[in-house]
Amino acid sequence: MSPLQAASCCGPIDDLLDPELFKALCDATRARLVGCLIKCGRACSVSEVSECCSVDFSVVSRHLQLLERAGILTSAKQGRTVRYAVKYGPLCQTLRSLADAIAHYCPADQATPCSGGCCTPR
Amino acid sequence: MSPLQAASCCGPIDDLLDPELFKALCDATRARLVGCLIKCGRACSVSEVSECCSVDFSVVSRHLQLLERAGILTSAKQGRTVRYAVKYGPLCQTLRSLADAIAHYCPADQATPCSGGCCTPR
DNA sequence: TGTTTGTTTGCGTCATCATGCAAGTGTATT
DNA sequence: AATACACTTGCATGATGACGCAAACAAACA
Secondary structure (H helix, E strand, O other), rough: HHHHHHHHOOOOOHHHHOOHHHHOOOOHHHHHHHHHHHHOOOOEEEEHHHHHOOHHHHHHHHHHHHHHHOOEEEEEEEEEEEEEEEOOHHHHHHHHHHHHHHHHHOOOHOOOOOOOOOOOOO | OHHHHHHOOOOOHHOOOOHHHHHHHHOHHHHHHHHHHHOOOEEEEEHHHHHOOOHHHHHHHHHHHHHHHHOOEEEEEEEEEEEEEHHHHHHHHHHHHHHHHHOOOOOOOHHOOOHHHHHOOO
């Protein structure tokens, strides 16, 4: 199959390769923010999160909004503070689905059946 | 634990959240190229790949180089043609490792033990 | 009501990057 | 050797985006 033919046959991989998720994580500052929130394991206010970054407070606020729109975080307003938390389940699910979708197209001669099956079709 | 404290305790998640991988996939054109190559399932020349995109040939060449540097593709030169292929194994492995690393920090009350364990620590 | 606190938004600036064109490099063919 | 082919690279341009500052907004508190 040629790449041109492959382009026209759609599958779950096309939705999972949506650039929005990757756009959210491609920035170093945002990656750091997400990393802190993941390791933190609880909902954090914007002020708290901004402590682990040297950028301006307003920048952190904007980054967190973007990460929420990308489906990585959730926000909950309590009084005047806004708490952001990682959506662990959906995030992991998306990454695993993407890995599965990619592995689905892996030719048999490249599949590694051993060690966790990183690339086992079906 | 505060986000600031979380920032200082390093783990595998910090390496896996490396923005380079996401930078490679955050562009719509590159995502499309990768999608075609994944579905294609074989090594393709630059000319072939450029057929499934409306952008200039040179742009595709640059994108493929970037994707190779990001560890998503491999290249092999045969005569005057260069063939790019998806590194299915490492790519899937990275995505799964990232999902595992994220799930590791998932608080117990958010874990979903059912249906494939999308967020099961360890 | 006025003030403080937590967060968002408008705006200007600078850097990065995707793109197309033209020119260059390297390899096969005649 | 000359030409054609596959690809890469230099350069200019336009668009996107990260950032900081200041102002605005909203909720609690005096």
